[in-house]
Amino acid sequence: MTTPAPSTLGSRVRRFWRQNGAGFLFISPWLIGFTLFMGWPFLRSVYLSFTSYDIVSPPHWIGTANYSSLLHDDPLFWKSLWVTFRYALVAVPLTTVVGIALALLLNVEVRGQAIFRTIFFLPSIVPSVATSVLFVWLLNPELGLVNGLLRAVGIEGPAWLTDTTWAPWSLALMSLWGVGGSMVIYLAGLKDIPTHLYEAARLDGANARQSLRHVTLPMLTPVIFFNVVMGVIGAFQYFTQAYVMTKGGPEGSTTFYALYLFQRAWQYLDMGYASAMAWILFIVVTSVTAVLFTSQKKWVHFGR
């Protein structure tokens, strides 16, 4: 064999371009967008988290000061983390259980099935600002519908959104009204369960409850897993409802993490501090997601 013709850099580039160029051109919008709006800001925010930065003047390096004051001198940071965790711990299981229950009911062929599906789905597409404004009115202690109905049965309801003990739970309860989105995903999951599994269960003498326990729920676990992961990620970024309805009050009882971050960044112009918060958020969300992904071996049933 003769030695291969020495390929110049230019000819290599040309060959690379001939083989890959068209593909890169197709994905170039995303490549550019990713670099500008994701990759660069992602790295930049690491740097900013070690600076004092008010956006108007250039950032200046202060080392780990943001992180140490977050961890040591900022009770509101810990409080907002706790408010967010607590919300996730309540709202995610609540919407999961109700979502599955509704999907199971809606999977039974009854008269008006399609209408019921629409009824339970529609609230989930009402814009979140409209939902928030509506619920402030609905939960109005004197004139709202909720306390009005409670009064009719002799119960004096609480001041839902202005009472420190009730406000966080009011928001968790409100999240149930939007359960329709995950309900539809569960319904699709139920439809995907092959009927022969139910027939096999019945031949084995399983009753309805047993086939729910041993066929339906195990087969639904991949969908449950998906919804739980999305629910947890969503809970850590919970913002709009809290901002519109309570502005974090009363007494910080609904100061969710994303809301506190926003206030730090845009009300106090503490952008370096907010960047440090964002990175802690990133680490927390990634860890929780990682834990969920490791746990799936134990409870998520893949394959048929």
Place this chain on the structure above:
Amino acid sequence: MGKSRLSDRGNKLLVWIALVILSFPALLPAAWMVSTSLKGDTQVFAAGGKTAPPVSLASLIPKPIVVKNYPDALQAIPLRTYLRNTAFLCIVNITGAVLSSSIVAYGFARMRFFGKEVLFLVMIATLAVPEQVTMVPVFALYRALGWYGTYLPLTAPTFFGVPFFIFLLTQFFKTLPEEMAEASRLDGASEWKIFTRVMLPLSKPALATCALFQFMGTWNDFQGPLLYLNDPQKYTLAYGLQQFMSKNGGQWLMLMAAATVFTLPVIVVFFLAQKTFIQGIATTGGKS
């Protein structure tokens, strides 16, 4: 429970009753919104020495029906302007997102290039990065570009492909038969031509799903306008409604009328595109 199964008539009746009961909490909030928007002051508030009328299920039906909150709301809240702004942003963003995402998805689904798998994974990974992580630098970037106070921060990013849509469309393009594309390729068609003439016409349902999700996203977006808009003439419905509520607390009749106006288009779109809606959401969960 014995041998009875859910297919039994008795159990079906129980399910039906449960669904009827559960429909109340699902329907009442929206019913209350519309009902309040159609009431007069005296039907809701204490007035002229009288206490406010008691709230009950019967009070959900306005007696008499008062329409004036709607023109009032149009006066007090520049709803017409907000509606126009929001619709404009929706049209721009749907165009941008569907165009760019489908182009990128075609690249990922049908082209061969160096590092494709890794780049696709990177793109999926960006879905899990909380917006807050990039929010500050992105804001600084837009501000430096002079985009603060304009619609550009709310629209430009959609022209660079939306990762979630790219993912959906890539999966969809992969399910389309290769033969038609291959035939056009033998006829000497360029990749671009195959994409626009062969693939896109076959992909209408998937494109419709993306358009719908983008419509919902832009229509509902609150954080974007909150961060970037400073001129009330440019406000969207979501932001304008929140601003009105925080500045004029207690105007519940007008607020509910405005919230109804804000919600109605979404409901109309739902009924027009019901199938796309449900299938879109269902595939979202199923594909993961």
